[in-house]
Amino acid sequence: MGDVRVVCRVRPPNAMEIARGAAGMRCVKTQSPGLVQLFADGMESGAPPSSFTFDSVFGEESTQKQVFDEVARPVVADIMEGYNATIFAYGQTSSGKTFTMEGASIDDDEMRGIIPRTATELFARLMEADENMEFVVKVSYIEIYMERIRDLLDPYKTKTNLQVREDNDKGIYIDGVTELCVTSDEELLATMRSGTVNRAVAATGMNEGSSRSHSVFMVTLYQRNLETNSTKVGKLYLVDLAGSEMVRKTGASGKQLEEAKTINKSLSALGMVINALTTANVTFVPYRDSKLTRVLQEALGGNSRTSLIINVSPSIYNAPETLSTLRFGNRAKAIKNKAVVNAEKSAEEYKQLLAKAEKAINMQQNYIVVLETRLKQGNQIPATEAATTPPPAELAALQTLQERVIQLEEQLSEEKQESSRRGDEIRSLTSVLNETQALVDDLQRQQQAYERHRHDDQTARLLQEELANMKLEMDKVMFENQELKLHMATLQQEKERLLAEAAVPPASPRTAMDVLVRPAGAMSLGEAIVPPTPPVSRASSVITDESQELTQVAKLELELKAVHDELLTHQAQAQKEIQRFTDERRQLTSQIEELALQLQTVQTNQQAIMTTNGPTGMSARERQHMRSIQQKLEQLVAVHRQLLRKYASLEAEHNEARQKLGLRDERIKSLEANTRLMASNMRLQSEKHLEELSALHVQLAELRKNMVLDTVADDKTTTEPTTAATGGMLRRQNSLYHRQGSMVGDGVIRPIRGGGRRQSAMDTSPPKASDAQAGGLGFLQRMLGLK
Incomplete structure (x- = not known):
């Protein structure tokens, strides 16, 4: 069990509050450790304040580094251990949520927010890990705009209405979302920049760059120990929620008004989920009322270590919204999560556990024989000796060992069934591969025949044209x-x-x-x-x-x-x-x-005349x-x-x-x-x-x-069982070498090695033949002993 960790951050007055003259009229007072006091009528009114206690409180003078060290740095360690984690910022519009999560600029060392600092910290820890550890990092970036999930990393911008699915293998996931493999914090930040450009942002009466959607930046870390072949998978959700809006303050109209309605509706659904989780004797939690609560289902009452940052304004102008935000955070503290490590033991570790169990079983069998012998001789021995029973500690240890043996036998049976299933799937995949190869060969023959026919047809056409010209x-x-x-x-x-x-x-x-x-x-x-x-x-x-x-x-x-x-x-x-x-x-x-x-x-x-005068008569x-x-x-x-x-x-x-x-x-x-x-x-x-x-x-x-x-069959074959988790979290994880449709670079996943091998991890030269083999089905081949 683990509670949701709630942190409160109070921002300084912004330019709009200063212009209204409300900068000097404060309503929030922070005190250590973790105490926040709200004066609804102002600090000078003399009225008693409302007090709220959180895990940490950051005042107006707090820096981005302080917030990261307190909130996000432990979360990076959690996902390195194989836990799922979520960090999300909540508050009214213009309260500083996006500044906290992303920062004023992800390239500014002082002003960068939690997400870029988390990227740097994550890859720094990967480089410091043991050299026998191998890592793969995948990222996705979505936004929930007008109750539609849009893929911000889709280069064609066609994935504008993705659906949230749930099944026994994957748990809750976003169907069709783009996953990119990154090998450095620079690549991760470049991916974040390309996605941030596609976010829906608009100017309102409260904020010139108001987020009009909820954004979720997902980081998945796959790790494998090369010596034991054990694997762990950790997921990190970094969520920047759109702020709740009051229309009379923002002046929203037209399209912005519709956006504000949708934002307030999804935040209201989030509040109802938290109320259901923190109210006794409530069995139904309305996760499906909103796409936001559906995506955050694991972060709220599921398999995740969750940190909530509530951002508030110190100005008395926003006192009602600040009170609502503080109450939201106070309720969220009562949520109980069940975070477990998404780990998988190797075959060698299972063999060691089996050996221990068999040894314990032999000891128990010997002890049972001794007890039965003494019971049979109970009437022939002194009463004091016959009445002697094992100490309670031994009985408790015996019962524990028996339960452990039963559990190990069940695990062994499951492993045998899983091994048999994998063998069937491998044979099925081999058959499919042979059929596919036959289809490829047939297609190549048809293509060659088509090329010959096309050449002959072109030659005949040229001859016909020459004949026609003649x-x-x-x-x-x-x-x-x-x-x-x-x-x-x-x-x-x-x-x-x-x-x-x-x-x-x-x-x-x-x-x-x-x-x-x-x-x-x-x-x-x-x-x-x-x-x-x-x-x-x-x-x-x-x-x-x-x-x-x-x-x-x-x-x-x-x-x-x-x-x-x-x-x-x-x-x-x-x-x-x-x-x-x-x-x-x-x-x-x-x-x-x-x-x-x-x-x-x-x-x-x-x-x-000639008749009258003769021939000579003519003059x-x-x-x-x-x-x-x-x-x-x-x-x-x-x-x-x-x-x-x-x-x-x-x-x-x-x-x-x-x-x-x-x-x-x-x-x-x-x-x-x-x-x-x-x-x-x-x-x-x-x-x-x-x-x-x-x-x-x-x-x-x-x-x-x-x-x-x-x-798809290869994905199912290369999936590995993990410890069962409540709330529908992933029970199987994809292989470390699973290829995605779109990737950075040349599309080849190059695992990151620990031990300071950063240069080799970031090398873009073509992989060797052995590396290419390991990059395909290496994990499955090593685990099943295939050549």
Whole structure:
């Protein structure tokens, strides 16, 4: 049995109390040893004070070192002995709890609080321990915010609602909390810094840096004696409680008001637990009313040595809260804990106890034979001798030895059962390990087959791409060849037409006039002439993956759109040219008709004059005018023929362009079909790739699941029985070499050795083969004699 140790600390007036003028109006007076007096109306009122007695009292002038030496230094010695211990600070908001536990700065030697000083003291003791001792230190850091447990060491910040569990093996624990292995006080403080950054803190009307959550810093110390293989496990909970708040003083509103409600509710649940523990004839303790009381269940009435620091303000402005805090501490003093050492004897120690028990049993059996012999001879010996009985001390010793023998026999039976169970678990784990290895080998074979298939598939894809590119080149060459053929045919037609024109004799004026007055529809060009468009650019050279294939498809689509737009542009330009040529032809035809009429009129007049006057009757002026008209007519006929040749050439070009356009349409359709085929192939390849990835993910998930099951089974195998503890404290502890999911450094646990071997403990060089073997299942192998 052990009582909860309660310490009271009175802080100096803060800046806010000084600003209000309440700094000089004190209501708390400390006296040695351990006496605190509270003057509810002030020291000058003359009213009798309320007195409270605690294990220690620290006044306003006390230092951080004094508090640590009185409260935490003995606790470090307790966890070195294998006890569980808890230190937590309680008080109203702005009473100095966080200052006491963490300090103004964990890097300031004078102002650092209990947690950093405990880290330094713990590792100093580890370095001073016997060199045959081996240690592993693990830390966790959580906060209870709005009745949700948040993991402050989670690098991904996803563990925001952890659950408190309880079972026969682990007792009460936080499921899924991050545990980091540390090998020095610097690493422990670095871990604490990273967690403190994630704590919920806000400014209120009472405190600029008020904690809005309860924080729990957990340190677990595993130790093993290398000579005897005996182990001990000690746990230390360092708790900084959020302060109780009075809304009219803090001015909380909105989110802060909800936080204050949750804080006051959890502290109220803590008070109800303490009331239940200190009230006679109360069998039910409401630990489950709050996450805080559930986490602190072992510290309150369980297997733990608990120290409570109550922080109070000296100002009369906070007298009601100070009185409530002192009463809380006074009630907590009455809590009875049952702290036991979490130790486990080695097999050698059990053998020694067994030998002692067997020796005691032999002695008892011999003594029983002597007593039976004397009882049988009781009627044949003198009455005085027959009535002689063993002294009471011998009878008491005999009874003690008999009870001890029974206890040792039970322990021996339990050890045999435990040994048998471990053998079964080892065989089961070996089977699981073999199955896992088979799965790994099968997965490796499948991965190699997949790599070969992937390589072959990639090679085939490259060949298909090269074939497609060659086909595109061939199509392009064929297309250009067809265009050249069309152009040659057009040139041949033009040649034949020119030869035909060269063979025709010069036309007479009448013939020229007949040509000129030919109907305009006979020379119509029909549809718009579309000039040739540049060829569609070829596709990308070699597509090595799906992204390049998508790029090629997009490029082909853009090229098709560009070709279409260019065709429309050239068509519009050709339509404008045709309209311009038609207008010019219409004007020339009109002029030729007018000149033809004039010529006809002149010829008629000339004929009439010649008829009247004879050939020589035409005057020189008329002859000159006639020659001028004749020359003009010849010029117009030449221009008309030139236009006819130009229109014929345009007609041939139009026909050629129409045929080229048809070829281009066919090629565009072919490209579109190739694009659709390529997109379909890419979809099929993507679906096949996704199926293969899904199959690999399933196999990896199964492998990870088997490995997790193997690890869990390994944890159960490497757990060791400890002395049974009341209140649900740990009955089994994990092996010293148990690996956690997240660790500092390279993730390998390197045990700390005593005897000043600090440098070797902190060495970050790769471990030797023997060290790696010991770091895996070394403890289990040595204990069970496995090779």
